[in-house]
Amino acid sequence: ASGRGEAAMERAAQGKEAEALQLLAEADRKVRGSQSFFAGLFGGSSRAEEACELYARAANMFKMAKNWSGAGNAFCQAARLHLQLQSKHDAASSFVDAGNAFKKADPQEAINCLLRAIEIYTDMGRFTIAAKHHISIAEIYESELVDIEKAIAHYEQAADYYKGEESNSSANKCLLKVAAYAAQLEQYQKAIEIYEQVGTNTMDNPLLKYSAKEYFFKAALCHFIVDELNAKLALEKYEEMFPAFTDSRECKLLKKLLEAHEEQNCEAYTEAVKEFDSISRLDQWLTTMLLRIKKSIQGEGDGDLK
Template structure:
């Protein structure tokens, strides 16, 4: 079969080896990128060190030569960070962004410093979550100093999420960040943003059997929802979670709490969750073998399964009855 002219020329180029750009494997390209970034970072380090030496009386009297060097160093660090990022070298990318952040602090550019601390955290999060949190701590310090507490709260939530995830899985630390974020949001009257943070604190409190704390938060959120026509439908979920915590403490308290909840939100009485709680209370009162307890749960799950957190709470109640059936 006869090829076209263009095909013949291309074939000839391959034969004589005259292609203008030789092919490089992806691994070699990545290595070349990292070498380029390393050179940029080394050059930035020199400019940063030189600026430090010239800072002081002479710089203040005769001009901002050190400021120009700092600007140049920042630009080089940012370029290097992006190249390392493309090469998926997260550690060096984070280090370059972190160095740029510290230089921005030296020239009192707080917004850019915050941005670079955030970039550094995003890079470190891939393989060094603790260092990522340390970067975000510095970002929060800048935000609070500037009076931007809603932004600081959002950053605290990011810190909490890093703590929740593997490999850290540091729940007490995560709860502390969620609580601080709640304080900041509430101080700014951002109640809708504070609510998810509060609910995280309540759920973890219940898992640690701090039922009083969990009940207080769930009831507070439920009452807020019940008082707002736009949020009213959500009240049943939080009254149900408060009821589960009450049940974990004492069935008598749970029964009294249910009566209060329908007084605050009469629509709760018509929900599947309320009916389940009444059935469970009846089972606990007159069914030492737990058969009625299991039957109530089965009837509920036939319509729609409860979430894992609620199932875990009821598993604890079941164990106290002397049973060990899997409710999840």
């Protein structure tokens, strides 16, 4: 029975694909018609508008047939035509639709389409929506193309646009992504600056105060990897700026780790981490950073934290 069901779905998909191709052919005819000399005299633009609609319908048929590249290409044709007709907003949304379709088949092409959309939106002064699409591009670089440097660049651009529009919490979300990746790539100074900046921005906000201690904790860990003395000074500075930090488990852990490091006591270091982990689980990022610090204790090989 399941075989029959699959065959029926296959047939339905083929039907949608055939329908999409018909719509495309019809759209192409309209475009050619709209470009003729007579069309110029007798409403060529209305034919072009009809063609845009046909391309979009074809794209949706391709989507139903799960032909993502076909859908992406049809949306791109609609977008180009919208541009010729000076419909910038429609062109940008068609490029976004194209990008979303290509995500499933050709990540690089998805990025190209989203960049075209961003170009139009920034030109129109729509920076918040441009920022949102920079995040989509960053996510494709993160998960599909695994190019972290490029993901960082797009998160930074998004943060920049959000800041310009006074959307500070959206900007901070992007910056925290940048900081986490920068630290992974051993760009500690960059990570520290972001964690300190976001920590300072959030510590006076009653709703976000709880998160501030996490950002100062992460900044201190980045300092610690570079230099123990720097970490000590940073910790003193954070406690002074943000007294609530002193009583946090994060601050207490840092003090224990600094002490263990000073005494080159690997067991004490591991014990402190274990105790912290038993109450709040360490995520991948914290584990990586704590291991990097542990390796700087003399005689420590590649060991783990447990």
